[in-house]
Amino acid sequence: MTRAGQVKVQTDSSVANSNVTEPNVKESTGYLVGRLWRDWMRAYTGRIAGAVVLMVIVAATSAAYPWLIEQAIDMLTNADPRILTVMPAAIIAITVTRGLASYGQSVLNQSMSLRVIANLQKAMFARLMHADLAMMQSAPTGTLISRFTNDVNLMRDALSRTFTTMVRELLTAVFLIAMMFYQDWVLALIVFVTFPIAGRPIIRLGRRLRRASANVQTGLGDLTATLNQSFGGIRLIKAYGMEGYENKRSEGLFDEVYRLIMKTVKGRARTQPIMEILGGVAVALVLAYGGYRVTSGTGTLGEFVGFLSAVIMVLQPLRSLGNFNASLQEGLAAVKRSFDLIDSEPEITERPDARPLTNATGRVQLDGVTFGYGDGTAALDNVTIDVPAGQTVALVGPSGAGKSTVLNLIPRFYDTDAGAVRIDGDDVREVTLASLRDHIALVSQDVTLFNESIAANIGFGDPTADRAAIEAAAVDAAAHDFITQLPDGYDTIVGERGAKLSGGERQRIAIARAMLKNAPILLFDEATSALDAEAERQVQGALARLAKDRTTIVIAHRLATVVGADLIYVIDDGRVVETGVHDQLLALNGLYARLARLQFRTDDGGNRTEKADAGANG
Template identity: 35%
Template sequence: MNPAQQLQVVIPGIGRILKRFSPYIRKQQSLITLSMLALFGEIALRLLEPLPLKFIFDELFVQQAGGAVLHPVPLIGALDTRSLLLLCAIAIVALAGIRGIAAYWSTVGFALAGNRVLTEIRSVLYTHLQTLSLSFYSRTRSGDLTLRVISDVAVLQEVVVTALLPLLANCLILLGMVGVMFWLNAQLAILGLTLLPIFWFSTFRLTQRIRAVSKQQRQREGSMAATAAESIGAIKLVQALSLQDKFTTVFTHQNQKSLKEGVKAKRLSAQLERTVEVLLATATALVLWRGAELVLRNALTPGDLLVFLTYLKNAFKPVRDFAKYIGRLAKASAAGDRILDLLDQAPDIYDLPEAKPAPRLAGAVQFDNVSFAYEPGYSVLQDISFTVKPGQRVAIVGYSGSGKSTLTTLLLRLYEPDQGTILIDNQDIRRYTLESLRTQMSVVLQDSLLFAASVWDNIAYGASTATEADVIAAAKLANAHEFILNLPQGYDTILGERGVTLSGGQRQRLSIARAAIRQAPILILDEPTTGLDKANEQEVIDALERLSVGRTTFLIVHDLELAARADFIFYMERGRLVERGTHEALMQLNDRYAALYRLQATERQYAAASNLECSI
C-alpha cells in the first residue's frame, strides 16, 4: 500500500467519508469558507512571526560588530538600533495578537461546522436504523448499535475539533514554511528535509498497526456495550437465575482485552512520537552544522540562520502533531468505518417504486400459497393459503414453533415471503407504502413493551393525532382508566423502562389502550393473556372482546378455550395449515384440534380439583 493510500485509510476513511457526507458538508459551505479565510490569515501571520528576530539578531550581532547587512526592506535599514528594536518588539506582539484572533475564528468556525455536520449525521444514522429490517437486528447486538450511534459519532466529533482541524492547519503551515525555507536558502532546505521520507515511512508503518489495534478496541467496546445492555435489560432474570457472576466474567474478560489493546495503541503512538523527536533533532543538527559553516563564510547572516532554524522547527510541528494525534485519528478511522458500514446496510423491506399510500382498508386478508424461511433450507411456513373476511375474528393455534407468529409478521411486512402473495382488499400489500399499511394495523404482543414516558404518552404513541378524549376513551375500553387514576400522578405518571413499575396485567391493558386508540381495521393479538392471573386475565379478555368488535382480528393463542370464541380457527403444525373451521366443526372433525382441546379441558379440570382440595 503506497503512502497516499495509507493516508486515505488513516484519516477517517477520508475519501469514503467526504464522498458520503458531502451533502451535509455543503450545507455549511459559507461557514467553512469564512473559517478557511481565517486559517489562511493565521498561516500568513505565522510565516511572518520569525522575521522580527532576524532583524534584531542581525542588527545587534552583525552591525554592532562592524559588518553590513542588506535589509530586504529599505525602511528597516534607515532606522536606528533603538527604533528597530522597538518596532520589532511591537511587530512580535501585533503579529501574535492578530494571529491569535484569526486562529480563534478558524478553530471555532471549523469546530462549529464539524459538529453541525456530525450532529446531523447522528440523526440520519438513527433514522436509518429505524428503517432496517428485523433480519438485520436478529444478527446484530443492540448494545453495539447504541455504541455506534452515540460513542462512534462522538469520537468523530472530538477528533474533528482536537486533531483533524489542527492537523489541516499545520499541514498548510508546513507547505508555507517549506516554501520560505527554500526562499531563504535552498541548500539548507534540502538538507533539513532529507529525513522527511524516513519520517513518512515510519509514520505510515506504525499508523497501520495503530489503526488495526484501534479498530479491534472499538469492536471490543461494542461487545462490552452489548453484554452490559443485555444483562441490564434482563436484570430480573439474571438475578433470579444467579447469573451475575457469569455475565461479570464475560464483561471483565472483554474489558481486560480492551485495556490491552488500548495500551498497545498508546505504546505504538509513543513510539511514533519518540521517532519524530529523534528525526527532528537530527535534522536540526544537520542544518545547524551546515548553516554555521555558511555564516562563517559570510554566505548567510546569523539572523537568516536563526530564522531558518525557527522555520525548520515549526515546519516539523505538523509532524509532531501527526504523531501526537495518530491514536485519535486511528480511532476516528475505525469509528468512521463502523458508521459508514451501518449506513451502507440496506433494508430488506422497503417501499417499491410504484407503491402508493393505502386507502382506508376494509380488512379482507388473503394468503395465496405463501412460504417463508428465516434461513435458506429451514422453512417456517409452507404453502399457506386462506381468506379472512372483513371483521372476522380468527384464532391461530398450534404448538410452539409451528409458525403462528411468523404468519402475522409477514402480514405486517416485517419480513417478505419467499414465495406467494399476501393481499388485503384484493391488493398485493407490496403495492402500499409501509407506513400507510402498518398504521392500519394494531398489535398487542405477549411481552407488553412500554416506554420510559408518561402513561399518557404511552397510550398516545398509538396515534399521533390523539386528543385527550381519545386517550381516556381508549383507556376505558382497555379497562385501564381506573388503575391509571390511582397512580401517583394519574395519566402523567412516568413509567419505568419497559413499564417495570406496573404489573403484567396493567402493562397489557395499557398496550390494549395503545392499540385501541389507533382505530385500525386489522388487529393482531399475539398471546395477549399469557402469564396473567385469573383476575387480570379476565380484565384483559373483556378489553380484547370490545377492541376486536368490527375489526379483522388475528388471535395467536395457546389457550383453546379462548380460541373457541373466535369466528374461525386455524390449526398450524410444522409450518403448515392443517385444519381450519369453526370450533364446532373442528370438534366434529375429531382430529388434532379436538384432541388438544380435550387435553387442555382435562388439565383445567384437574387444576380446578386440586385448588378445591387445597382450599378445603
C-alpha cells in the same frame, strides 16, 4: 433465494466488473474521503472556506515569530532604539491577530464537524428505522449503539483534528519553511533533505492502524452489546446467582478491548520516534553549520537564532502531520462502518408501482404461504387461511407451530417465500407499506414501552390524539383505574421498557395504544396472557367491543379466551391441521381437543373450569 433480513450493499457494475473489486474500492482512502466531501461536507463550503482563511492568518503570524526574533537580536546587537517601541508593538499585534484567528477557525471547524456528524447520525438512524425486522433482531443492540457512540467519537475526532492538521499545520509548516528559505536557502536545504525519509514508514503505519482501529470498534460493539444484556438482565442474573459468571465473561471482553486498543496505541506511538529523531538531526545540522557561519563571520547572530527558532517551531506542525495519517485512518475505519450501514438495503421494499391501501374492510387471506426465517427450516408450509372482514379468528397450536409467524407476515415484517398475503384481495407486496400498516394494530405478549409518560406511550397509537381520546382508550382497556392511582397519573414515567409497571399493567397500556389506533385489522399475539382473572375479564370485554365490525386475529395462551371465536385454525409444525369452531374441534378429538383437555377439567358438579396454562402458546 435471498432471505429476509440480509443486508445488500449497493454496487456499481462498472466497478464490480473491473480488476479492482467493489469492496476494495469502497475501502480505499480516496473513495471514503471523496464521498465524505461530496455527500456530507460540501454543503458547508462557506464555513470551511472561512476556516481556511483564518488558518492562513494563523500560519502566517506563526511564521512571523522567527523573523521577529532575528530582527530583535540584531537590534539588540546594534543598540537599535526600535527594540523598545516598534518590536513590542509588532509582537502584540501579531499575537492578538493570531489569537483571534485561531479562535475563529476553531469555532468554524468544530461547527462544520459537529453538523456533519449529526447528519451522519440522522442518516444511520433513518436507515435503521427502515431496516428489515429480521436485520434489527439479528444485530445486537449494543453493536448498533456503538455506531452512534464509539464510531461517532472517532469520526468527530478525525474531522476536527485532521482538518485542522491538514490545513492549519500544513500552512504553518509551509510559511515557516518559506521563511527559512528566505533567511538561508542553503541551510534550509540541508535541514529538509532529512524529512522525506519519514514518508514511507508513516504511510505504512497508517494502513495498519486503520485495520487495527476497525477491530477496536468491533470489540467495543461486542462489549457494549454484552453490557446492555447484563444490565438489562440484572434481575435474572441475581436470581440465578450468576454474578460471578457475568464478571468472568465481561472481564474477557474488557481484556480483549484492552489488547486491541493497545495495538492502535503502539501503532500511533511509532510515528513519534521517527519525527523526534529527524527533528534532532535537523537541529544538530543547524547548530553545526549555522554555528560555523556565525563563528566564521559569514552570518550574524540574529540570523542564526532566527533560523534555529524557525527549525524548532516547524518541528511541531511536522510532528502533527506525521500523526495526521494515523488519526485519518482511524476516522476512516469508522466512516466506512457508517457508510456500510447507510448503504444497507432492506429486503422489504415497495414496488415502484405500489398503491395506497384505502378504505379496506379488513378481509385477510394467506394463500398457500410458505416461509422460512433463513436457517432452511420452513416456519410455515403451504398455509391457507381466510379471515372474513369483521370476524374474529383464533390461531391455536403448540409452541413453535408458526402462529406468530402468521402475524408477522400480515404487516409485511417479512415477505413470503411462496404464496401471498392479501388484504381485501390486494397482495400486501403491491400496496405501500405505510398504508398497509396504517390498517393494522398489533398487541403482543412482549410489550414495548418507551421511557416516557403513560400518556405518551398510549398516544403512540395516534400522535394526533388529544388527552381525552387517550384516557378514553385507557378506560376501554381497563387501564384507567390503575393509572389514576399512580402519583403522577398519566404523566408517570414508566421506566426503560416499562420497568416501573407490572406485566399486566404493561399489557393493558399496549392494548389501550392499539385501541387508540382504531385500525380495521387487529392482531393480538397472546395479548391477555399477562393479566389476572379480573383484569382479563375487563380486557376481554373491551376487546369484544373493539373487535365489533373489525377483523381480529387472536393468539392466546388460554383456550378459554378463544372459545367464542368465529373460526379457529389449529396450526402444528407450520401447517394448518384443523379448522372449525370450538365445539366442532372438540368433536374431532384431534390436537385442539388434546390441548383443551390439558387446560380444562370438569368438577364434580359438571362445571367446566380452567387449569393452569398448558401448551397452546408460542
